[in-house]
Amino acid sequence: MEISARYTPSEVEERWYAHWERRGYFRSVPDDREPFSIVIPPPNVTGVLHMGHMLNNTIQDILIRKARLDGKNACWVPGTDHASIATEAKVVRWLREEKKLRKADLTREQFMEYAYQWKEKYGGIILGQLRKLGASCDWERTAFTMDKGYYDDVIRVFVDLYNKGKLYRGLRMVNWDPEAKTVLSNEEVIYHEENAQLFHIQYKGADGGDGVVIATQRPETIFADVAIAVNPKDPRYAALVGKQVLIPLIQRAIPVIADDYVDIEFGTGALKITPAHDPNDYEVGQRHQLEVIDTIADDGKINERCAFAPIVGLDRFEARKQMKGFLEESGNLIKIEDYRTNIGRSERTNSVVEPKLSLQWFVKMSDLGAPALKAVLDEEVRFYPPSFQNLYRNWMENLRDWCVSRQLWWGHRIPAWYLKNESLGQEIQVFVAETAEEALEKARVATGNAALSLDDLRQDEDVLDTWASSWLWPISVFDGFKQPDGEVAYYYPTSVLVTGWDIIFFWVARMIMAGYEYRGAKPFQSVYFTGMVRDKQRRKMSKSLGNSPDAIKLLDDFGADGVRYGLMSSAAAGGDILFDEKLCENGRNFCNKLWNALRLVKGWNTTEQPENEEIARKNALAVRWLNEKFQQVITQVEADFAQYRLSEALLGLYTFVWDDFCSWYLEMIKPGFEQPIDQATREATLDAFSRIMVALHPFMPFVTEEIWHQLRARREGDDCCVQPYPKSAAADNNLIARVEAAKNVITGIRDIRNQNQVKPRDPLAVTVLDSESARALFAQTGLREMVMKLAVLESLDISEEEPANAKSFITGTEKYYVALNQTIDVEAERKKLAEELEYQRGFIRSIEAKLSNERFVSGAPAAVVDNERKKLADGLARV
C-alpha cells in the first residue's frame, strides 16, 4: 500500500476524536480505581479559543491522558463561566449596534432575555474548539456557572456567609464613572501622567491665628473637608494639633489632627481630609472617626450638600475653575503650582474617575484567608513552579475584604431584600435569604407585622462578582453542596489545577478559601501555573493588539499535534511563551518524522531468518539497546511528570524518537535497498514503535493513535489512548554505555570521511589499536557488526600495529585508524593531535588538581574521578 510521504492531520483528527467519543473513553463515573480529576478553568461562555486556552488545555489534556494510560479513573470536567462584566459588555454592544437599543431603555427582564439569546447563539463555541485540540473532557459533565443548580449554590453560599457573619454590607470607596454612572473595577481604570495644578490654600485659625496652608489639586472639594492632618513628627505644626481652623469662604471650623499617613516632605506638609472624595482621606477619616460629607453627585456635579452656594450645580471641573477666582478674592489662595500627576480615567468613557463612597457587599477575608494561606505555605497545596508561593503569600498577607457586588444585570442577583417602612420612621432593613418568600418571613418576624407582603420588599439590584461564583467551581461541578457525600467525595480534592498565574488571586486563592470553608479540605492537590503567551516582542497576546494568531487557523495549518508540540516545547511551568509559528512547524515536522518512520517499517518485506549470523547478532544487539534506552527514557519521563516538567518529558521523548529510534536504531537494523528484514527484528520493531506511540500519546494524541493502528491490525477497542503506559524499569547501563562508545566510533569515522571527501558509500578499512579496553568493547556481541554497518566499513580489525597512510582519532581510551587512499598531510595531522593532546592534558590537570586536595575525602565521587583519571592518563599515553 502506498502511504503519502507526509502526515495529513485533517484526514485523521476528526475521525479519531469521533471514535474516542463514541467509545466513551472520556466518560468518568466513580468506581474502585484511583481517581484523577481536573476541573477546567471555565472560559467565558461567549469566548473563542485563543493561544492561552490552547496552552492551558493542552497541558490539562496531557495530564488527563497520562493518568488514563496509567490506569486511573481520569475525569476532566469542562464548562464555561458566565463572565458577568465581559459578557454584559458584549451584549450591550450587540444591542446598541444590531438592535439599536440602549441598556437604559430596557427593563432588567428584557435585558436578560436578550442576554440569554446571545448566550444561546455564541455560548459554548469554545467547547467545540477544544475538541479540535484533542481535549479529552467528559462532555456529559459540561457545566455553566449560571446553570440552575450552580446558581442555587452561589445564592446558598451568599446566605450562609451572611448568616455566619462572614459577609456584610458596607460603605466603601469605589471608582465611579460619572459619565456612565457606574462603578468600575480597578482593572477598568487607566492611569496616565497628566498636567495638573496644585493650589496652596490658607485655612485661618479659628482663634484668629494664621492657621495652616495646605496644597490640593481639587479646591472644589474643600467644602467636604472635615479636618486638616499633619504628621505627628512635624515640628512646624506640633502646636496646631488639636486646634481648629476655618474652611475658606464658609468659615466652618475643622480640627487639625495628627496622622502618620501625612508625608512631611510633600506640599506644605499639611493635608486636607476629605473622606467622601479620596480613598486615603477616607481611611484617615475612619481612623479618627470623622464625618463624611459628600458634595459630588452621581453625574459629577456639585450637589446641594456643598455649603458654598455659588458652585452648587456646576460640573466638578467648572467648579474648580471658578474656585480659583473665589479664593483669590477672599485672599486664601497663596499660590498655584504646575504639577505632573497620575490621573485615573475610565477605560470606557475616558472621563476622570471620581472616588466615591457607596454601599457594597463584602466578604470578610480575615477568617477565610488564614487556612488558605497556611495550606500553600505548608505545601498542602503544592504550587508548580514553587516560586509562586511568594507571590501568593505577599497577597494573602495583605488581604482586603472582597467586594462582591457589581452594578450589572448579567449574573447571580444578590439575594438581599430591603424593607423601607417610612411610616414607622425606620431605617432601611435588609433581609438575606435564598428566596423572596423566606426574606418576607424574616421581615414579618423582625417587624412583627404579619401584613407585610412581597410588594413591600425590594430585591437588591446588583449581581455578584463573577469570581464569587467561580470560586465554588471544584465543589459545585460535582454537586458537592446538595450532595456532599455523593461523587464529590470521590473526585474531590481534584488532582491538579492548571491555570495562568495572572488569576492566582482572583480565582486560585478564593477556590482554596471556599474549599476549606465548605468541604474542610483543599480543592486540588497541586496547581500548575502556566505562563502568558506572548509574541516575539514580548507583548501579551491580545485581541486589541491584533498580535494573536488565529487559533483555529493554526490547528488547520499545523495539525492539533503540531500546535500542541509547539506550545509545549517551550512551556516550562510558569514561564512565558514567546510564541512563534516556527515552534508549531517543528511539531509538524516531528509528526512527519514519525510518519516516515512508519513508512519505512511498513515497506519492509520479511524473511524467516536473518541473512547471516552477523546480521542476526547486530539486530539482536540493536533491539536490546533500543529497549534499554527506552527504559531509561521512560524513567526520566515519569520523573518529569511527577514534577510537572512536561516540556522536559516531551523533549526527552522527542530526542529519543528522532535520535535514538530514527537516526540510530532504524539505521542499525535497516536492511539493504529492497532487501527483506528478518521476522523477529521486524516484530520487535513494531512492538517498540507501538510502545513509543503510547509513551507519546498524551502529548500528541492524534498522530500516535493513527500510527498505532497503522502499525498492526488491532481489535475493536484496542486503541492507543487506552493502553497501559509503558512501565519504567532499571535500564542496563553497561549495555547502553557500550553502544554509546560504538556510536562515538561511528561518528569519528564519519567525521574523517566528511573531512576528506570520502563518499558515504565507499567502504573504509578501520583498525583499532589493541588494548584491554578495545577488546572489552568489542567483546560485546554484535557491536563490531553494528559499527561496520553504520560506518560503512569493509574491515574492522584490532591490531598492535599502526597502519600506514591512515588518519586517526581517539574516543574513550581507544585509538582508531581510518585507512585512506590519499596522501596524508602529516603536519596537519600532527597539529590536530597536538590540540587533542592539549585538551586531554587540560582535562587531566583539572582532575589532578581536584585529587591533590586532601579534603576530597567526600566519598564516592573521588573514586569515580580517580577512575576517570586513569582512563584519561591511558588515552594521553596513546596520543
Add this chain to the structure above:
RNA sequence: CGGGCCAUAGCUCAGUUGGUUAGAGCGCCACGUUGACAUCGUGGAGGUCACAGGUUCGAAUCCCGUUGGUCCGACCA
C-alpha cells in the same frame, strides 16, 4: 515608593539537593542526497553563565551588594 520574579550561545530557553573543561531547539557555516523523511542527513563554529564580593576543597547553582529587565501593588495631597 514597596514587593515578587528574572539575567546562561546570535534568538528562545534547560541546567532538579553545589561535583562534566556548561546543554537543547532554532538560526548560522561546510559537506552531502535515486535508498522512510530537504519537513532530510553528516559534521562544525559559537558562552568570562550581567557585574563586584563572600562561603566552600569545589559556585551557573548558596549568601550579600551593584546594575539592567519585567510584573504586581500603593500611587500620594
